[in-house]
Amino acid sequence: MDGATGTSARHLGTASPVLTELTGRLLSANLVDAATRVAAQAFVACVPLLFAIAAFTPQSVREQLSDSLRALFGLTGAADQQVRQVLTESTDTTFRETSGVVGLLIALISATGFSRAMSRVCERAWRLPKTGTRIAAWRWVVWLLTLVPVIILQGPVRDGFGVGLWLGTPLVFLVGIGVWLWTQHLLLAARVHWPPLLPGALLAAAATTTLSLTARLYMPGALNRSLAEYGALGMLLPLLSWLIVLSAAATFAVTCGAVLAQEPPLCRYVSGEREP
Structure with a gap:
């Protein structure tokens, strides 16, 4: 009994600093507020970007994006028709180009807000100060521009390039690891080495x-259901709700990964900032 009690006490002693540190960082980051901010900025950046893609990209790219959105959200019925309508080439070329230019300008203006919000999540997770704008600005643009092809290619990746979901699911997971590993390294301005970023990426x-x-x-x-009840505007609430949940999960995961990488016993393996 004494041996079992001692083992339990050691495990509790090891877990307690990790839980305390994680709780402190989540409270300082304000999980709900951070997730809502990231989701809102993502929505503001992505919706006008969708119109810009519809206006200026070849039909093959629009069709691939439509397939990827269908694969990502399982779109059917009226929702699928709404997306197809946006991405279908319009007969009114002038209106299409005008809406595309407006969408592109709004996307470019709001894009830095999305990148900054995600960058702040990473910095708070690692308790690092804000990066200077001159150092971070190009990183914000590169991060967002890289996300576009990743989203466009979600369809074939999720389908396992024709093999099926049994291959697509692990491929999505592997792509996700790479994206989140690179996201943290880029938005933190390379202030944290690659190995400590791996727990958060996983x-x-x-x-x-x-x-x-x-x-x-x-x-x-x-x-x-939202489309049937409220029309086209009905799509906004489910999409924004899903983005908030996704942002909250990502914020929690990155923060938890940072704590694990800096606390015993994992820090000795990933060369975290703290020694056991």
Whole structure:
């Protein structure tokens, strides 16, 4: 009994600093507020960007994006028709180009807000000061521009390039690891080495992969019900709600990964900032 009690006490002693540190960082980051800010900025950046893509990209790119959005959200019925309508080439070329220019300008203006919000999440997770604008500005643009092809290619990746979901799911997870590993390194201005970023990347990839799979179960019905009840504006609430949940999961995962990488016993393996 004494041996078992001693082992339990050691485990509790090891876990307690991790839980205390994680709680402190989540409170300082204000999880709900940070997730809402990231989700709102993502929505403001992505919706006008969708119109810009519809206006200026080739038909093959628009079709691929439509397939990827369908794969990501499991779109059916009225919701699928709404997306197809946006991405279908309009016969009114002048209006299409005008809406595309407006959408592109709004996307460029709001893009830095999305990147800054995500950058702040990473900095608070690692308790680092804000990066100077001159150092970070190009990183914000590169991060957002890189996300665009990642989203466009979600369709074939999720389908396992024709093999099926059994291959697509691990591929989505592996792509997620790479995206979150690179996201943290880029937005933190390379102030944290690659190995300590791995726990957060693994947790964030697992969370976003799980949510993307469950989105296919919930989102089609929610979107179609909202469309039937409120019209085209009805799509906004389910999409924004999903983005908030996704942002909260990512914020929690990145913060948890940072704590794990800096606290015993994992810090000795990933060369975290703190020694055991």
